[in-house]
Amino acid sequence: MENKCSILIVDDEKANILYLNHLLSAEYTIYTARTAHEALKRANEYSPDLILLDIVMPDINGYEILAELKESENTKDIPVIFITGLSDSGDEMKGLNLGAEDYIAKPFSDAIVKLRVRNQIKIVNQMRILDKRLEQQTIMTSIAQCFLTGEHVDVLFNKTLHMIGEFMEISQVLLFKLDDDGAMLVCKNEWIDPKLNLGTRIGSALDLKGPMRSFIDDLSAHGEMCLHSNDPVIKATMAPYRINFQNYITAPIFIKGEMRAVLDFSRADEARDWSDSEISLAGLVASIFSGVFERESIEHDLNTVLKLKSELTVEKKRAEQSSRAKSEFLSRMSHEMRTPMTAIMGMSVLAQNVSDPVKIKEYLSEVDNAAKTLLNLIDDVLNISDIVEENLSFAPSEFHFAAMLKTIFDETRLLSVEKNQSFTTDIDPSIPEILICDEKRLAQVLTYLLSNAVKFTGDCGSIQFKAFVLSTENDVLTIQIEIADNGIGISEEQQKTLFDAFEQVDGGVDRKYGGAGLGLYLSKSIVEIMGGEIWVDSELDKGAKFAFTFKAQVKSPDATYAAPVSFYGKTALLVDDVAINREIVMAMLEDTRLNFVCAADGREAVELFSSAPKKFDVILMDINMPEMDGVEATRRIRALGPPDGTSVPIIAMTANILPDEVRNYLNSGMNDHVGKPIDFDKLLNSMRLNMR
Numbered sequence: 001m002e003n004k005c006s007i008l009i010v011d012d013e014k015a016n017i018l019y020l021n022h023l024l025s026a027e028y029t030i031y032t033a034r035t036a037h038e039a040l041k042r043a044n045e046y047s048p049d050l051i052l053l054d055i056v057m058p059d060i061n062g063y064e065i066l067a068e069l070k071e072s073e074n075t076k077d078i079p080v081i082f083i084t085g086l087s088d089s090g091d092e093m094k095g096l097n098l099g100a101e102d103y104i105a106k107p108f109s110d111a112i113v114k115l116r117v118r119n120q121i122k123i124v125n126q127m128r129i130l131d132k133r134l135e136q137q138t139i140m141t142s143i144a145q146c147f148l149t150g151e152h153v154d155v156l157f158n159k160t161l162h163m164i165g166e167f168m169e170i171s172q173v174l175l176f177k178l179d180d181d182g183a184m185l186v187c188k189n190e191w192i193d194p195k196l197n198l199g200t201r202i203g204s205a206l207d208l209k210g211p212m213r214s215f216i217d218d219l220s221a222h223g224e225m226c227l228h229s230n231d232p233v234i235k236a237t238m239a240p241y242r243i244n245f246q247n248y249i250t251a252p253i254f255i256k257g258e259m260r261a262v263l264d265f266s267r268a269d270e271a272r273d274w275s276d277s278e279i280s281l282a283g284l285v286a287s288i289f290s291g292v293f294e295r296e297s298i299e300h301d302l303n304t305v306l307k308l309k310s311e312l313t314v315e316k317k318r319a320e321q322s323s324r325a326k327s328e329f330l331s332r333m334s335h336e337m338r339t340p341m342t343a344i345m346g347m348s349v350l351a352q353n354v355s356d357p358v359k360i361k362e363y364l365s366e367v368d369n370a371a372k373t374l375l376n377l378i379d380d381v382l383n384i385s386d387i388v389e390e391n392l393s394f395a396p397s398e399f400h401f402a403a404m405l406k407t408i409f410d411e412t413r414l415l416s417v418e419k420n421q422s423f424t425t426d427i428d429p430s431i432p433e434i435l436i437c438d439e440k441r442l443a444q445v446l447t448y449l450l451s452n453a454v455k456f457t458g459d460c461g462s463i464q465f466k467a468f469v470l471s472t473e474n475d476v477l478t479i480q481i482e483i484a485d486n487g488i489g490i491s492e493e494q495q496k497t498l499f500d501a502f503e504q505v506d507g508g509v510d511r512k513y514g515g516a517g518l519g520l521y522l523s524k525s526i527v528e529i530m531g532g533e534i535w536v537d538s539e540l541d542k543g544a545k546f547a548f549t550f551k552a553q554v555k556s557p558d559a560t561y562a563a564p565v566s567f568y569g570k571t572a573l574l575v576d577d578v579a580i581n582r583e584i585v586m587a588m589l590e591d592t593r594l595n596f597v598c599a600a601d602g603r604e605a606v607e608l609f610s611s612a613p614k615k616f617d618v619i620l621m622d623i624n625m626p627e628m629d630g631v632e633a634t635r636r637i638r639a640l641g642p643p644d645g646t647s648v649p650i651i652a653m654t655a656n657i658l659p660d661e662v663r664n665y666l667n668s669g670m671n672d673h674v675g676k677p678i679d680f681d682k683l684l685n686s687m688r689l690n691m692r
Contacts, residue, residue: 004029005121008048010039010065011083012057016106020052020083023110024117036060040068043075049124050117052104055084055095063098070099079120083108129277139167140284153292154189161191164285168278170267171245174201175289177261183208185262196268198244206262211237216252216259225283226251230273249274251286255294263289343370394529398555399439401431408443409465412450419459428468431479436553441526445534448519449483449546456544457487475554478532486543495536499524523548565688567594571615574598575605575630576622576653581676585620585653588680601625602633609637613644618691621670623654630654631668638669649690653678 006029009020014034021030031046033039036059043051051069055062062082069075082095085106095103101123102116143160151159161173172192176185185206192198206212215227215234228249229235239246245266253261263286267274344367351363409425416423453463466482490498499520527534531551538544567589574596576582582598597616599605602625609616619637623630634650649671656662657675665673672686 005049005124006031006046007117008033008039008042008046008051010034010036010051010057010062011054013054016054016083016108019108020113023108023113028117028121036065039065040072040075043069043078044072047074048078050120051078051080052083052117053080053100055082063094066095066098066100079124081116081120133277139163140281140288143285143288156292157189157289158191160285160288161189164265164281165191165193168265168281170265171196172198172201172264172266174264174266175261176206176264178208178259179205201243204243206241212241212250216262225286226279228274228279230279246270247272247274249279249282251282253286253290253293255290260293261289340370340374343367344374394438394441396437396553397439398434398436400433401435401552402427402433404439404443405446405467408446408450411447412454412463415451415454416463419454419457419461421454421457421460422462423465424462425465426467430469431467431477432554434555435477436555437530437550441530442550445523445526445548446481448523449481449548452519453483453485453487453544453546457485461486470549477552477554478549479552480547480549482545482547484543484545489540489542490536490538490544491540495538498536499534565592565684567592567617567687567691569593569595570617570691571595571597573605573609573616573619575600575602575619575625575633577601577625578622581622585678585683588678588683592684602628602630602636605633606636609645609648610640613640613648616648618687619648619650620653621650623652623656623665631665634665634669649687651683651686651690653683 004027007024008031009017010033011017011020012034017032017034021032024030028049031042031048033042036057039051039053042048053062053065057065062084066080066082069078069080079101080099081102081104082100083104083106101120104113104116143163157175161175165171165173170193172190174187175189177188178184179186185208187201187204190201192201215238226249227234229238229247235246242248245268247267247270249265251263251265252259253263263282265278265282347363347366347370351360351367354360354363405425405427409423413423450463450465457463462485464482464484466484468480470478470480472478524534527548527550532549534546534548536544536546572589572594574582574585575598576585577600582596586596597608599608602621604627605619605621606628609619621630621634630652637645637648637650639645650669652662652665652670652673653676654665654673655676657673662673671690674683674686
């Protein structure tokens with residue numbers, strides 16, 4: 001609804017006022033005054049667009065009224081047309097000099113009055129348009145300058161909404177952003193006229209599945225910037241979706257042709273339509289916001305690219321480091337494996353070429369030590385494979401904690417004595433004698449850390465071992481172990497890769513200290529399996545303290561150890577194609593008084609068992625054999641059926657210890673698996689658990 005322009009008619013003659021009112025009221029809103037006092041009062045009260053002012057007045061003339069109007073800040077810009085019967089050109093010049101815009105002579109001519117009033121109103125409107133454009137340019141410049149500052153974009157959005165809301169003298173401005181699914185617009189920023197005392201709209205949502213999407217698509221198709229309530233179709237259709245206000249401009253914000261947000265301008269006055277300049281201004285603000293969103297999008301894309309480039313650089317560096325570490329690792333492994341193998345081969349030759357029993361024993365002792373070193377190295381490599389495949393085994397059982405420590409300490413002291421080092425221990429007496437944990441894995445970690453302490457501590461150095469209970473929860477203890485030395489220490493940079501696979505502080509082939517560099521990586525993996533963590537506190541040339549925690553269950557008070565194992569009166573079928581292996585097993589189990597029947601391959605084993613199935617209480621089965629392997633022999637024995645073919649326990653004994661291989665043996669019908677070289681305690685425990 002367009003508002004009429006207003007005119008104040010000032011004349012002491014009632015007839016003149018009635019005439020002019022009748023002539024102009026169809027086009028304009030008319031106010032009247034018959035005295036100077038009334039004229040000044042109503043000019044200030046109504047701010048008319050034009051004043052028709054009589055010159056000859058009874059109390060104060062029109063020139064004086066004009067002068068007062070021009071002196072007042074509220075009325076100085078209101079254009080004035082004098083109406084007068086005076087014909088002297090001097091009077092006309094006087095009025096124009098005082099600031100009047102035009103003259104209308106009496107008696108009035110209808111056409112002249114209308115024409116001069118229309119011309120003046122047209123000028124007024126044009127000036128208003130220019131002023132409004134200037135104001136819009138000023139506000140748009142201020143908004144643009146806001147976004148050149150370094151403030152956070154949400155702060156800038158809120159400032160802009162505040163500025164534009166007050167400038168347009170409207171009720172609220174809301175900024176809705178498209179959600180991640182592209183189905184809803186969610187209010188993220190707002191300005192609401194505080195005089196309205198309305199609640200916040202932050203977080204409220206508009207559903208794009210409704211008519212809004214259709215209207216916005218139409219806008220885009222027709223190249224328009226906004227939809228608004230001036231359009232009765234839009235207003236009626238959108239009425240159910242509006243909150244608080246039904247008089248609005250909605251300006252979509254597009255980035256690369258896709259809508260990303262919406263600005264919503266609302267006004268409480270429903271009687272007044274939005275002007276073209278207001279609609280244009282809303283579109284211009286949306287354009288600025290679109291630029292901000294696009295800049296954000298470009299910055300986000302650029303940051304993503306830079307981040308990706310940085311990650312690729314880091315990954316490349318890691319790959320190069322990993323490749324270098326693996327290369328050094330292979331070089332170390334070659335050296336570490338060849339060293340004991342050389343000793344084994346050399347000492348074996350020497351033992352064969354002498355007849356002195358003392359010398360032979362000495363050489364064979366060296367062979368035994370080298371073989372154990374080589375076996376430990378092979379175990380470490382296989383453990384690495386298990387870790388990579390996430391198959392590192394963990395087998396908790398009861399063991400004497402102090403007895404285990406004594407064995408490890410004895411080995412450590414032998415090494416430290418050679419370097420004249422002091423080795424002291426401090427064991428918390430509250431640690432129970434018997435713990436339930438994986439003794440072998442725990443011993444591995446302790447052996448790695450203590451051997452490293454000896455290795456990296458110089459002659460006459462010192463090593464301290466400490467074990468104490470960190471916490472207790474029900475029957476589970478958390479025990480902390482600390483191993484400190486005053487050796488070469490570890491730099492802060494070296495500590496970053498200390499527990500990584502294939503890494504070694506002293507990694508090159510020309511390194512001073514030996515070792516394959518697997519111990520700390522394996523230690524970390526084992527400790528984590530045992531529910532603990534491992535760390536180091538060290539400075540270069542100031543020694544190092546390695547510490548780790550592990551969880552162990554306390555043996556229940558009524559638990560008892562099994563009686564010493566005896567297999568008196570029982571017979572085992574021992575299947576192995578290597579005679580020395582059969583002899584070793586029989587020697588190991590000699591004290592159990594077990595009887596043995598031997599087979600050199602799987603076919604012979606099947607024949608022996610088939611001929612007398614009730615004779616055998618257990619089968620100790622090798623895997624890799626000529627004629628028939630252990631897996632096939634097991635299948636054939638199980639195929640004999642009940643009772644003996646299915647009930648006799650079969651325990652695999654093989655150097656094949658990879659998890660997938662072991663699962664295959666168990667799936668073929670075997671009851672258990674013991675790896676080679678044979679661990680006597682493991683073999684004994686497996687037989688005790690499986691034999692009937």
